[in-house]
Amino acid sequence: MKRSVFFxxxxxxxxxxxxxxSLLAQFDNLEFExxxxxxxxxxxxxEAVVREINRVAALDEAxxxxxxxxxxxxxxxxxxxxxxxxxxxxxxxxxxxxxxLCLAPTNTVGKTHSIVxxxxxxxxxxxxxxxxxxxxxxxTRHYDKADLILVGVSRSGKTPTxxxxxxxxxIHVANYPLTxxxxxxxxxxASLREHKSKIYGLTIDPQRLSAIRNERRxxxxxxxxxxxxxxxxxxxxxxxxxxxxxxxxxxLSIEEISTRIMATNGLKRRSLPI
Amino acid sequence: MKRSVFFxxxxxxxxxxxxxxSLLAQFDNLEFExxxxxxxxxxxxxEAVVREINRVAALDEAxxxxxxxxxxxxxxxxxxxxxxxxxxxxxxxxxxxxxxLCLAPTNTVGKTHSIVxxxxxxxxxxxxxxxxxxxxxxxTRHYDKADLILVGVSRSGKTPTxxxxxxxxxIHVANYPLTxxxxxxxxxxASLREHKSKIYGLTIDPQRLSAIRNERRxxxxxxxxxxxxxxxxxxxxxxxxxxxxxxxxxxLSIEEISTRIMATNGLKRRSLPI
Numbered sequence: 166m167k168r169s170v171f172f173x174x175x176x177x178x179x180x181x182x183x184x185x186x187s188l189l190a191q192f193d194n195l196e197f198e199x200x201x202x203x204x205x206x207x208x209x210x211x212e213a214v215v216r217e218i219n220r221v222a223a224l225d226e227a228x229x230x231x232x233x234x235x236x237x238x239x240x241x242x243x244x245x246x247x248x249x250x251x252x253x254x255x256x257x258x259x260x261x262x263x264x265x266l267c268l269a270p271t272n273t274v275g276k277t278h279s280i281v282x283x284x285x286x287x288x289x290x291x292x293x294x295x296x297x298x299x300x301x302x303x304x305t306r307h308y309d310k311a312d313l314i315l316v317g318v319s320r321s322g323k324t325p326t327x328x329x330x331x332x333x334x335x336i337h338v339a340n341y342p343l344t345x346x347x348x349x350x351x352x353x354x355a356s357l358r359e360h361k362s363k364i365y366g367l368t369i370d371p372q373r374l375s376a377i378r379n380e381r382r383x384x385x386x387x388x389x390x391x392x393x394x395x396x397x398x399x400x401x402x403x404x405x406x407x408x409x410x411x412x413x414x415x416x417l418s419i420e421e422i423s424t425r426i427m428a429t430n431g432l433k434r435r436s437l438p439i
Numbered sequence: 440m441k442r443s444v445f446f447x448x449x450x451x452x453x454x455x456x457x458x459x460x461s462l463l464a465q466f467d468n469l470e471f472e473x474x475x476x477x478x479x480x481x482x483x484x485x486e487a488v489v490r491e492i493n494r495v496a497a498l499d500e501a502x503x504x505x506x507x508x509x510x511x512x513x514x515x516x517x518x519x520x521x522x523x524x525x526x527x528x529x530x531x532x533x534x535x536x537x538x539x540l541c542l543a544p545t546n547t548v549g550k551t552h553s554i555v556x557x558x559x560x561x562x563x564x565x566x567x568x569x570x571x572x573x574x575x576x577x578x579t580r581h582y583d584k585a586d587l588i589l590v591g592v593s594r595s596g597k598t599p600t601x602x603x604x605x606x607x608x609x610i611h612v613a614n615y616p617l618t619x620x621x622x623x624x625x626x627x628x629a630s631l632r633e634h635k636s637k638i639y640g641l642t643i644d645p646q647r648l649s650a651i652r653n654e655r656r657x658x659x660x661x662x663x664x665x666x667x668x669x670x671x672x673x674x675x676x677x678x679x680x681x682x683x684x685x686x687x688x689x690x691l692s693i694e695e696i697s698t699r700i701m702a703t704n705g706l707k708r709r710s711l712p713i
Contacts, residue, residue, distance in 0.1 A: 168540065176695075177694045177698040178698060179457065179694055180458055182712050183454050183457045183458070183712070184454055184457070184458045184528070184532075186712040187508060187528075188529070188532050189536075191510070191529070191536070191544040191545060191546065192536065192540055192542055193545050194542070194545060195540060199712065201708075203699075204698075204699065230539065234461060236465070252532055252535060254458070254461075255462070255465070257531060257532075258458075258526055259462060259465050261526060262462055262463075262504070262526070263466075265504065265524045266442065266469060268466055268468070268469060270465040271465060271467050271468065287654075289693070290596075291654075293599045293602060297571075300571075322564075324567065324568075324571070325563070325567045325606065328567060329606055332599065332602065332606065332693065377561075377564075380565075419563070419564075419606065420453055421450075424451040424452060424453070424477050424478075425478070428477055428478055434475075438457070438460040
């Protein structure tokens with residue numbers, strides 16, 4: 166039986182969705198139909214949400230689950246009138262925090278995920294541009310300004326990881342692709358050697374690499390399993406020989422690759438969480 | 440008085456941090472020192488966390504706040520022994536969900552933010568590469584495969600927004616920079632006209648644009664307030680004349696720009712939440 170779930174928020178919906186998805190992942194033998202309804206910041210919009218939830222409730226065999234992060238009590242009360250099982254995040258936790266902090270909440274709607282301070286915000290935008298400017302070894306002269314330099318063979322996940330770390334944490338990440346030219350002596354390219362403390366390697370299972378490369382260039386030598394095996398073997402030998410820390414990305418999401426590298430490397434976020 | 444906060448997780452820490460930051464934002468007249476401790480997945484690591492929390496507790500005037508998303512009860516119990524005020528997310532919500540769903544949780548550690556399914560995961564990576572390949576009007580021939588085409592003047596936020604939507608939602612976003620050449624007749628460039636239903640404009644306050652451009656190219660004509668005013672006036676006139684929907688990005692985060700565009704345009708995420 167499928168259960169419908171509604172993440173309802175007066176802002177972007179990111180908190181409700183992130184938390185809700187984590188909770189539902191604990192029941193992975195059940196199928197959920199997830200809906201995110203952001204910017205529900207008036208009673209009228211909340212009434213429309215209630216109509217939608219009730220419509221789905223009438224179709225489903227069980228009442229929908231509602232996970233909301235709405236600050237305004239009057240809007241929350243409207244949602245509570247829907248035919249669903251409501252888990253109210255702010256109601257649950259803000260009151261506890263209020264008691265602990267001996268302070269009333271300011272009840273600011275849409276406070277999260279909004280720009281509190283341009284200075285902190287620019288950190289992320291600057292980091293995105295840094296990642297793009299220093300993507301794929303395009304330029305190596307800014308490596309002194311990098312917090313981290315990701316190295317690995319083509320399509321091992323360097324670019325998405327750099328961009329995620331920039332957007333999420335404001336970290337300056339350059340990346341450099343290692344190619345066959347670099348494998349002759351199994352030493353790091355000269356442009357990287359002086360920044361060795363910032364270098365982190367990505368590696369990947371050759372089978373998976375071949376599948377990814379085939380999507381880009383089907384049936385090419387570049388995508389062949391033989392080529393992928395050769396490159397991965399060489400790159401791992403280089404990492405070991407040079408003492409470059411590296412991570413196996415095959416079964417990891419960008420979020421996991423990023424946070425694991427930060428945890429092992431002691432890298433801290435530069436931007437405030439948003 | 441500053442309060443220390445610890446977000447403790449057995450996975451990436453993203454859920455604990457996102458939720459915790461949302462909750463703390465409700466008390467914006469207090470200063471918080473936020474610490475994220477990911478991958479706390481053994482009793483030994485939990486004991487080290489307790490020592491760290493106790494160390495901070497001894498220095499601070501008030502006990503730290505602990506917000507955790509740890510699945511394993513025995514690890515959670517170790518954390519609960521720290522000198523802090525603990526808000527346990529899974530303990531609070533998973534039991535409620537269990538009752539509602541009439542189903543025991545599978546208690547899988549690190550389930551969120553991990554790759555459940557390569558197919559769904561590739562959607563995001565493909566979307567990142569789509570955004571990069573179609574960034575800044577570099578190529579216009581893939582616009583038929585775009586879900587959205589962002590247009591706006593240089594540095595109005597197109598690239599970071601495209602990348603965020605790719606990473607977070609797996610949406611294929613191209614972007615096209617509008618320059619003075621495009622403002623002669625205030626009509627959309629020919630390459631965009633046939634994709635009009637996918638086009639969304641970004642605009643920005645000229646003062647803020649000038650500040651952003653000055654960081655890139657200080658004291659240039661490009662960054663001058665006069666130039667920014669001229670471009671913004673022209674681009675808004677074009678949007679109005681062509682009936683292109685547009686959003687004012689000046690005070691919005693990338694998260695807000697993205698989710699607002701998706702909400703008004705009816706765009707749905709292509710990837711599962713992760």
